[in-house]
Amino acid sequence: MSPLLCVVVCAAGPASQVGVLVALAREAGWTVRVVVTPAALDFVDGGALAALAGSPVRSAYRAFGASRSPIPDAVIVAPATFNTVNKLAAGIADNYALNVVAEAIGRGVPVVLLPFVNSVLAGRLPFRRAVELLRAEGVTVLFETHPPGVGDAVAFPWERALAAVQGRSVGM
Numbered sequence: 001m002s003p004l005l006c007v008v009v010c011a012a013g014p015a016s017q018v019g020v021l022v023a024l025a026r027e028a029g030w031t032v033r034v035v036v037t038p039a040a041l042d043f044v045d046g047g048a049l050a051a052l053a054g055s056p057v058r059s060a061y062r063a064f065g066a067s068r069s070p071i072p073d074a075v076i077v078a079p080a081t082f083n084t085v086n087k088l089a090a091g092i093a094d095n096y097a098l099n100v101v102a103e104a105i106g107r108g109v110p111v112v113l114l115p116f117v118n119s120v121l122a123g124r125l126p127f128r129r130a131v132e133l134l135r136a137e138g139v140t141v142l143f144e145t146h147p148p149g150v151g152d153a154v155a156f157p158w159e160r161a162l163a164a165v166q167g168r169s170v171g172m
Helices: 013-017 019-027 038-043 046-053 082-090 096-107 125-136 158-168
Strands: 004-009 031-036 074-080 111-115
Touching: 004 019, 004 096, 013 038, 013 074, 019 031, 019 046, 019 158, 031 038, 031 046, 031 096, 074 082, 074 096, 074 158, 082 096, 082 111, 082 125, 096 111, 111 158
Parallel strands: 004 031, 004 074, 074 111
Antiparallel strands: none
8 A cells, every 4th residue: 555645735826736746746656635724725726636636635624423534654735834834833723734734743744844935934033933843843844935926936846845755754
């Protein structure tokens, strides 16, 4: 059975292209589950992503009595937003996507965050501290910043996130 990769998508420009990461991961032998933050629902084509991943895209907690999702072998959060990075570091899990990542960190599951944050926000002390805290918990945080206002023109390095998680995962 192939390892399970959970791809968590936040509401940032590159989210509409997350299918690139899903396709790369499937080609590399991963089973992929996609979870999106509530704000990211408007950034992705849930039907197309579900077809590509081979499983439904989740954005909300399971219904009472429904079976739990399996524990992933690895998690990639990409694009990770300023808000998500700060919330994770503070232990705030106020939506399903954040809860999935917080539990993975707590379980010691390899987690890779690839923030899509402009250089002004990335330079803020709360963000820098959040990155330090997450790294102290074993999270791999990759940096891809851009000047404010030009983020949509930046090519997002999906391959880098996948390479990082494959380097951290047992058996890959």
